[in-house]
Amino acid sequence: MTDQDNSYRPQSPDFSTFHSPISPVPPSYPLAHRASYDASPFFTPQYQNQPPPPPPLSRVPQQYVPPPSFPDSDLDPDMARRSSRLARAAEVAPMAPMAPLPSMAPMAPLEPLPPMPPVAPMPEAKYIEPVMAEEPPKPMIPTAIEVRTKFPVARIKRIMQADEDVGKVAQVTPIAVSKALELFMISLVTKAAKEAKDRNSKRVTASHLKQAVVKDEVLDFLADIIAKVPDQPASRKHDDDGSDENAPPKRKRGGRRPKDESD
Amino acid sequence: MSDREFSSNDDLSLPKATVQKIITEILPPSSGQAFSKDARDLLMECCVEFITLISSEANEISEKEAKKTIACEHVERALNDLGFSDYIPDVLAVAEEHKEQLKSREKKQSKMEQSGLSEEELLRQQQELFRSATEKYHQGPE
Numbered sequence: 001m002t003d004q005d006n007s008y009r010p011q012s013p014d015f016s017t018f019h020s021p022i023s024p025v026p027p028s029y030p031l032a033h034r035a036s037y038d039a040s041p042f043f044t045p046q047y048q049n050q051p052p053p054p055p056p057l058s059r060v061p062q063q064y065v066p067p068p069s070f071p072d073s074d075l076d077p078d079m080a081r082r083s084s085r086l087a088r089a090a091e092v093a094p095m096a097p098m099a100p101l102p103s104m105a106p107m108a109p110l111e112p113l114p115p116m117p118p119v120a121p122m123p124e125a126k127y128i129e130p131v132m133a134e135e136p137p138k139p140m141i142p143t144a145i146e147v148r149t150k151f152p153v154a155r156i157k158r159i160m161q162a163d164e165d166v167g168k169v170a171q172v173t174p175i176a177v178s179k180a181l182e183l184f185m186i187s188l189v190t191k192a193a194k195e196a197k198d199r200n201s202k203r204v205t206a207s208h209l210k211q212a213v214v215k216d217e218v219l220d221f222l223a224d225i226i227a228k229v230p231d232q233p234a235s236r237k238h239d240d241d242g243s244d245e246n247a248p249p250k251r252k253r254g255g256r257r258p259k260d261e262s263d
Numbered sequence: 264m265s266d267r268e269f270s271s272n273d274d275l276s277l278p279k280a281t282v283q284k285i286i287t288e289i290l291p292p293s294s295g296q297a298f299s300k301d302a303r304d305l306l307m308e309c310c311v312e313f314i315t316l317i318s319s320e321a322n323e324i325s326e327k328e329a330k331k332t333i334a335c336e337h338v339e340r341a342l343n344d345l346g347f348s349d350y351i352p353d354v355l356a357v358a359e360e361h362k363e364q365l366k367s368r369e370k371k372q373s374k375m376e377q378s379g380l381s382e383e384e385l386l387r388q389q390q391e392l393f394r395s396a397t398e399k400y401h402q403g404p405e
Contacts, residue, residue, distance in 0.1 A: 147288050148288065149284045149285045152281070156314060159314045162275050162315070163318060165319065166322045167322070167331055168333070170333060171365075172335045172362065173334060176338045176355075177338055180347065181314060183349070184347070185289070185310060188306060188309060189298065189306065190289065193289075193296050203299050204296055206304075206305045213309070217346070218345070221312060
């Protein structure tokens with residue numbers, strides 16, 4: 001249901017532009033019905049926020065084609081299929097041989113366009129993808145998040161060398177650490193976001209982050225830091241800040257908890 | 264030393280704007296979730312802690328090998344020892360990419376040397392080009 005809505009969402013403006021050619025079609029025509037259904041403003045507002053996944057466009061034009069000036073509606077889907085085959089075969093101008101049919105004109109740009117621009121050199125291999133798999137962007141599982149913003153490497157090197165024991169650092173090392181940090185951040189943020197979601201909160205707070213850290217053994221080294229975070233979300237007070245501000249620079253070995261090492 | 268301790272306070276955390284940007288990339292507005300400021304500040308502290316942890320672990324490893332410089336492989340092993348082995352493939356890929364970039368940069372730098380001409384010779388050629396361009400320019404409009 002939602003899938004369908006999504007897939008049609010980005011299309012709504014297209015339909016409106018195409019409305020005029022359709023209009024001659026009697027309202028009883030089932031496919032025309034659908035088109036107007038999709039274009040109804042009823043759903044539009046909510047879904048506009050969502051990043052439009054490459055919609056299964058190939059399907060849309062097929063439903064679309066029949067209406068205008070075509071008595072033989074059975075022919076058109078056939079044409080569409082054939083034309084897509086042609087597109088694969090000929091790479092360019094799939095409609096050229098079909099030119100005699102005026103109704104194909106609006107469809108021609110629609111079909112090859114979405115897959116073409118990114119794959120101009122070899123459309124054959126990738127052209128099929130959007131047709132078969134409807135949601136290529138879906139595999140955006142948390143671990144596959146790509147972060148384009150990079151940390152300043154110099155800063156990371158300085159943080160590394162703030163530890164007096166750490167001596168020279170190879171040129172690549174801060175870059176490697178920076179990547180590791182990026183992955184670390186992704187995992188922390190997604191975990192905290194999940195905690196928030198489980199509690200029906202739209203705001204990811206420090207205590208959600210704390211919950212995420214507590215759950216993961218690997219993150220034990222953060223126990224020190226999260227200890228000062230209260231479990232309740234209401235943590236507006238900065239009582240601890242005075243003492244904490246002095247603390248971070250003095251900490252040499254972050255991994256150890258004071259409990260373990262207290263003398 | 265004392266100088267370092269004072270001035271470092273600010274330098275020793277990550278830039279807020281960058282962290283915020285990355286958070287928004289991970290949790291885009293379309294996800295419907297917002298990351299609060301206190302969570303971000305905490306996250307930043309955690310990040311610094313993470314860097315410190317990795318680098319001190321890598322440092323220990325390199326010291327055991329009697330190496331004076333922390334290399335990528337030490338970071339790799341530190342990640343492994345600390346339970347972040349999932350990160351290793353990506354980290355290595357980035358390190359490799361960087362090495363490739365360095366190589367190509369070196370090549371570019373040595374282009375002048377590869378030309379096999381002395382600096383004077385190159386300068387002379389440049390002057391020659393300038394002169395011919397000037398001549399063409401003066402002749403052109405007529």
